[in-house]
Amino acid sequence: MSVRSLIESIGVYTPEQALSTEEVLRGCTHRPKVDLEELTGIQSRPVVGKGEYSIELAAKAISQCLKLSRHSPADIDMLASCSISRYCGPNYRFSAEPSAAANLAAQIGLSRNAITIDITNACAGMFTGILLADSLIKSRSIRRAIVVSGEYITHIMANAQREIGDGIDPQLASLTVGDAGAALILEATEDTAVGLDDIELVNLAKYCDLCIGTLSDKRHGGYVMYADSQPLLALGRYIAEHMAIRLKERHLGADDYDHFIIHQVASKYIDFVMQSLAAYLKIDPIPQEKVVDNVRYRGNTASTAHFVALWDFMKQGLIKSNSKILFGVGASGATHGVASCILDDLPDRVYRLYKDVERRNASHEGTRYGK
């Protein structure tokens, strides 16, 4: 009997503090002459609080994920940490060793025989982690894996605000990012009615120079990202083409899916990829209610973006149990790809959890206002 990987649980952590696009622009030494909100659809994005770094975001996401799971840390055979930002302390501390995965495993008390791996593949990091975990699950080397990412990336926004010049600047895209952590538990299942039924990622390495994250050479230090945004966004056509090819190879159509989650960069980018997909498939535009666009209050949260969107939509009851989801992956490198999965009752569990939290908050608020 063959097995596949089920998304058994999910956890997302987004910092409470947020920064509006207007505030971001107002904070620039040289205010860019673009309407960034109109261009991207991003109104605000979560920003870490004092003392929160990438590893804390990842740890909080794992904690949330374990709350929804039937499993304890001792049941987990592998932890893959997939953050771009390995930012783990003050003074722009960036860890090389030990791995973030080893640190997280130690924090949560994972089995001492668990595989701990750090993966770096830009915004495709979590999907690369899923691909590896799925391969190890299918080959029966492991039964369960945590795939996690914590992205504290608004520090590149702070540097862009200082360094950006007049006109179109390669750091403009840095003004669109937001901070978040996301974690999944993947588990082996023999039930073919649920789980991950396709994943394929590809690198068009001739475009690897289009987006580079590196250290700032300025006196203020920190990290910077230089992106050649127009050609990078145009690569979205490869995501659409890849999705269309995989659907055709698997004799499926867009109608077979309840939702489409494309890398959450900007609303216009999501629209472009979805229009391109419809064109490749030679079908009418895919109904807007099937397309997940979560950038308005999240911005681009890098490798966590798809799962922050999935979480937010499940929380609101917009993605329901047993939904079939098609993910479109795009990242610098340039990586593009596709993943397809059928959820079990996870959306109901997320929705119920969130409603419980809302009810508890409402009862606290009632007490406060009552006074």
Place this chain on the structure above:
Amino acid sequence: MGSKVESIGLYQDQHTVGITTVDFADKAVVDCFNHSRHDKNEVDYILHISNYRNYRSKEIVEPAMASFIQRDIQINHDIEPHHGHRTLSFDLMNGSLGFLQAAQVIDALIATQRARVGLIVSGNSRIPAGRAIELRIPFYEIGCSTLIDESTEGRGLSAFYYRSFPEYIKDYEVYLDFRDGEWRVNSVQIQNILELFVQVIRTGIGEYLQRGGIALSSFDIVIAPQISTAFIDEVREVLGGQDERFINATAEGDDLFSASIPVALKYAIDNNLAQPGNKALLISVGSGIQVGCATYTF
């Protein structure tokens, strides 16, 4: 379907200043394909495993370093989705355990028929001048590239095992930070880190042998971490193995780090120390503190 090492390429240069991680890796990949029966465009996955990430005088956070190597060597670097062979490149980092974990990942990708050929690359280049502080275990500058492909009849890689010792996690740390207007690489390694490595290897390998119900003597070759001759001797002593079974491919006294296993495998093959059917015990140790091991059948 199992997996085996098909070709190993190396590039060594201890004299030229400023060779980056990617330079070392690129040259090792070229050497690897010079000895391989595979064409470079057959590669399905490229995994870069160096923790040090310099390219063209920059430390790279994004994209994956593997994508620069894929582009430089031109491995399906311009293949669009609807054309031909598709290659994915990414970085997998876990210090000196990186090779073993990358090999396990490729083994799983081959087992699930997602890959036929995978490439593991590393470039252990020194930290740029002005940023480095002394490492207790300096590493040898080397580029290494290992091609892994399908195997049958039980040959190749098997029985991977990992053991973490999180109580020692703070005893070995390497990190970058920015203070007083400059970037620094900082290293925290306790005075007796090598003794600790030997101690955890004894525990980890003891568990591995016990779980497998096997004795160390069932291995024809043991590849311990290639840190130094003295370190290999210490490991041999605590494991109770015979001298000639422990491969020593250490170079000029410095740690071969993430290149330890492939360099030692190549040494064993080139020096006729391994015959078809022989079994090797592969051992890695590093930050975490973690021990990893696996069996390799020639």
